[in-house]
Amino acid sequence: MSALYMIVGTLVALGVLVTFHEFGHFWVARRCGVKVLRFSVGFGMPLVRWHDRQGTEYVVAAIPLGGYVKMLDEREGDVPVEQLDQAFNRKRVGQRIAIVAAGPVANFLLALFFFWVLAMLGSQQVRPVIGSVEAGSIAALAGLPANAEIVSVDGEATSGWSQVNLQLVRRLGETGSLQINVRPQGASADEPHTLALDHWLQGTDEPDPIRSLGIRPWRPALEPVLAELDPKGPAQAAGLKTGDRLLALDGKALGDWQQVVDQVRERPDAKVTLRVQRDGQSLEVPVTLASRGEGKDAAGYLGAGVKAVQWPAEMTREVSYGPVAAIGEGARRTWTMSVLTLDSLKKMLFGELSVKNLSGPITIAKVAGASAQSGVGDFLNFLAYLSISLGVLNLLPIPVLDGGHLLFYLIEWVRGRPVSDRVQGWGIQIGISLVVGVMLLALINDLGRL
DSSP: OHHHHHHHHHHHHHHHHHHHHHHHHHHHHHHTTOOEEEEEEEEEEEEEEEEOTTOOEEEEEEEEEEEEEEEOOGGGSOOOGGGGGGOGGGSOHHHHHHHHHHHHHHHHHHHHHHHHHHHHHOEEEEOOBEEEEOTTSHHHHTTOOTTEEEEEETTEEOSSHHHHHHHHHTTTTOOEEEEEEEEETTOSSOEEEEEEESSTTTTOSSOOHHHHTTEEEOOOOOOOBEEEEOTTSHHHHHTOOTTOEEEEETTEEOOSHHHHHHHHHTOTTOEEEEEEEETTEEEEEEEEOEEESSGGGOEEEOOEEEOOOOOOGGGEEEEOOOHHHHHHHHHHHHHHHHHHHHHHHHHHHTTSSOGGGOOOHHHHHHHHHHHHHHOHHHHHHHHHHHHHHHHHHHTSSOTTSHHHHHHHHHHHHHHSSOOOHHHHHHHHHHHHHHHHHHHHHHHHHHHHHO
């Protein structure tokens, strides 16, 4: 069933985003008087095709990894004299800029629409209450107290842990001061705390911002009683069973499930002994833990889980907006994610973020399937993020991408004459090399995650 969600989720995601992107080019081109020869969703062999009254051919092709809008253009073939005024290359530079920019702009508008819908639907969020602070950590040195709620990070209000994490992600790889305001339990006033960052998590493959600060979110106590096992995990291989209560790990008592998680994470590939209670008897079970991640980011893996418990009502909150207020919230989230995407690319380029955080088609497919299976809200959220990524990446000033064409046209606008065909040719060759290189790197990262 999960494979079906992954296939359907990926096809729907790519179909919607690519179609909307190309429709942006198509819609503006038509309004600028350019004749559109073909509107294709996908590449390769056409599966479905039809024509409209203006002669445009619409195609749904076999390989759903992109799309294109083919316009009448003298650079790509002979154009009848009576149609020269409809050729793309004959249009004013301002019109060509508008046509090229319309694709990425369409992606941002689509993301804004999804965020608008999500803001109206509302969401239940877990209040960002600190459960504990690890001794000697960045948070401990800043005096961050336990049982206090994080109300803002760097001046941005935080109603849930997802917003806390988002604000922290923006500071990855940086050096400087991080401002966190908290409200202690029972207090009416906020307390400011300044955390010192020094090349924070720079180059980390799989950063965990909240945990790395030494903050442990408050969670309801989970009994360390196994409710599920990974069929290929260490727990299953060692003979552990659902219903087993974990009492101790290497002689250290386990009071709740979070202690199990914390101790296991610190022991990648280690041989440990678990004392378990089964059918009223105490057993010693040797387990060889697995490892997730690489190098210094490796974490131990047991391959077991416990039954979820109900969160107390006072620890959650419902956040929703009316139709008008949701527009502002949608615009804010679109802007925030766009800036974050662009900033992350810059940090990767300068080595502040590991390039292993770059994801390719396999990861996109897995997340599409997981979000589709999780529900409509999560899937719309995924579509919004992916649409923003597509818009930002296409605006990069790399020839063969929309941003590369915009760069050439902006130069033409300033100089009063177009960039020479030879320079454009060199740029396209370099652009193709860059794009192929990045795609290969993303694919290697995907395979490594598998």
